[in-house]
Amino acid sequence: MTPPWAPLSQAEAAAPPPAAAGARLWQRLRRLTSLGAALGVLWVGGLLTFAANIPRAPEDATAATDAIVVLTGGSERLETGFDLLAAGRGRKLFISGVYRGVDVRALLRMSQATPAALECCVVLGYSADDTVGNAAETARWMQAEGYHSLRLVTANYHMPRSLVEFRHALPDVRIVPHAVQPPNVRLDGWWHWRGTAGLIVSEYDKYLVAFLRHALGL
Structure with a gap:
């Protein structure tokens, strides 16, 4: 048994007293909490900005492009695409x-277009x-056709992410957004x-x- 007056070992001497260790732990927790709160505020601010900038109407609705590209996911998109082509x-x-x-005739019948x-x-x-695949697939087709501009048709809430992917996959192509307004998506309030x-x-x-x-090149 070590007598109480025996000198402390090197590890014991180096260890901080319990009160100091607790204070340091508390400081780290406060920093993490502050960081989490700051990230939360940034996330909420970004969400509000994102929602406010969801397009409410097509951009430059009368401009002609080499191609019209529709991303599947809603009947309104197909109908809009066929109307634009017509x-x-x-x-x-x-x-x-x-x-x-699924073939072209089936899609035309679904959208009540004239085959x-x-x-x-x-x-x-x-x-x-998915959207990444949409951009890659469209890029291959655009290159094969020799086209340099497209009108992108998708739902309004999906348009911001679609533009990120399409502008990355087709950096030299002019992209005109054409947002479709799904009736069940209520942007006001x-x-x-x-x-x-x-x-x-x-x-x-x-x-x-x-x-x-x-942005990170991943």
Whole structure:
């Protein structure tokens, strides 16, 4: 048994007293809490900015482009794409993210478009499973066609993230956003609507991931 008057070992002498160790732990917790609070404020501020900048209407609706590109995910998008093609806003319509087995005639029937008038100018892409895939698939098709401009048709809440991915995949292509307004997405007072609020928060988080991934070169 070590007598109480025995000198302290080197490790014991170097160890901080319990009160000092507790103070340091408390300081670290305070710093982490402050950092978390600051990140939370930034996240909320970014969310509000993101929601405020979701497009409420198509941009430059009358400009013609080489192609019209529709990202699947809602009937309004297809109908808008076919209407734009019929109005001569592009030479061809490319629909990205189509399920295997679905053909042009089936999509035209779904959108109540006239097959004879549009079937020749509609191209389907089957390889995309997400927005990153949509951009990559469209880039390959645009290069094969020799096109240099496109009108991008997707839902308004999906447009910011789509532009991040498309501008990265097609840096030399002019992209005209054409946001579609889904009737069940209520942008005015969106925080009052649980479905819309959840959709916007989810899309904002995905947008942040996409933006940071490209900003960091990942």
